[in-house]
Amino acid sequence: MERPLSPFMFPSWYRFQITSALSILHRLTGIALAVGSILLAWWLISLAAGGELFAATHAFIASRIGMLLLFGWSIAFFYHLCNGIRHLVWDMGRGFELRHAYRSGYAVLGATVVLTVLTWIYVLFA
Amino acid sequence: MAKSQPLSNSTALRDETVLRRVRQLGSAHDGLREWRLQRLTALALIPLGLYFASSILWLAKSDQTTAVAWLSSPVTALLVILFMLAGLGHALVGLRAVLLDYVHTRARLVAASLLVRAVVVIVAGDSILAVLKLFLGR
Numbered sequence: 001m002e003r004p005l006s007p008f009m010f011p012s013w014y015r016f017q018i019t020s021a022l023s024i025l026h027r028l029t030g031i032a033l034a035v036g037s038i039l040l041a042w043w044l045i046s047l048a049a050g051g052e053l054f055a056a057t058h059a060f061i062a063s064r065i066g067m068l069l070l071f072g073w074s075i076a077f078f079y080h081l082c083n084g085i086r087h088l089v090w091d092m093g094r095g096f097e098l099r100h101a102y103r104s105g106y107a108v109l110g111a112t113v114v115l116t117v118l119t120w121i122y123v124l125f126a
Numbered sequence: 127m128a129k130s131q132p133l134s135n136s137t138a139l140r141d142e143t144v145l146r147r148v149r150q151l152g153s154a155h156d157g158l159r160e161w162r163l164q165r166l167t168a169l170a171l172i173p174l175g176l177y178f179a180s181s182i183l184w185l186a187k188s189d190q191t192t193a194v195a196w197l198s199s200p201v202t203a204l205l206v207i208l209f210m211l212a213g214l215g216h217a218l219v220g221l222r223a224v225l226l227d228y229v230h231t232r233a234r235l236v237a238a239s240l241l242v243r244a245v246v247v248i249v250a251g252d253s254i255l256a257v258l259k260l261f262l263g264r
Contacts, residue, residue: 027224034217038245040182041210041253047193048256054190061186070186077179084168091165123183 022105026083029076036073071120078115082108160219167216174209194260203261210253218246 046057060066086104089095095104181202185193196202221242229235 027220030217030220031224033213034221037210037213037217038249041249041256043182044197044206044210044253044256047190047197048259050190050194058190067186070183074179074183077175081172081175085172088165088168119180119183123186 018105019101022083022108026080026087029080029083032072032076033080036069036076039069039073071116074119075112075116078119079108079112082111082115160222163215164219167212167219170208170212171216174205174212177205178209197257197260200261203257206257207254210250210257214246214250218243221246 043057043061046054061070086095086108089104095101181196185196197206222239225235225238225242229238
């Protein structure tokens, strides 16, 4: 049997579990946020440069693709923030019991949805 | 190393003498500094990230004058610089952890780590310069 190296065990070797899915999602959102920080830096640079560069950047952010990227960034941010707090609690040695890990996992998902929805209601309608 | 009682392979992991013989961080050699940096920046990023995220989502649709005025205030300038530094430091540790898991040859790992480090340093430098330019030039 070809045994895989560690992380590629998900679809075929392990049954789906919310806990491992959230763990993978923490990494994916972390990578997304790291890439997003390049765009944030770009936005800061365009602000400092002003003129046409800012106008072009601003038009891109206000476009559908720009808003979609910003929406994705906000989901990734809120998820990584909430799940990061969950990780910090684990670092203090708490919440390791399986039912607690499941409960905090669902809480993280719920908090992500609530924070994202509230934020975008504010951005779009306030 | 002093000769002690022979270790049976099946119990080696649980044998106290093995644990006691591990010096410092054992075979990992390093990582404690990164571990602490990751947690420290994570703690700092809770307030800094919430501040920055709410600010840019609020500014997303505003014009340049509003955004420049926001960034020219000393408190904002400081918080944005701290956010970028903490965020990029956190990203550096995290991305390196991902590379360590998926890049299995030494040369590629070193090359990828250096590349990530270079990008992070450039992005950090750019952001700080941009904020300073607006702050000092107001």
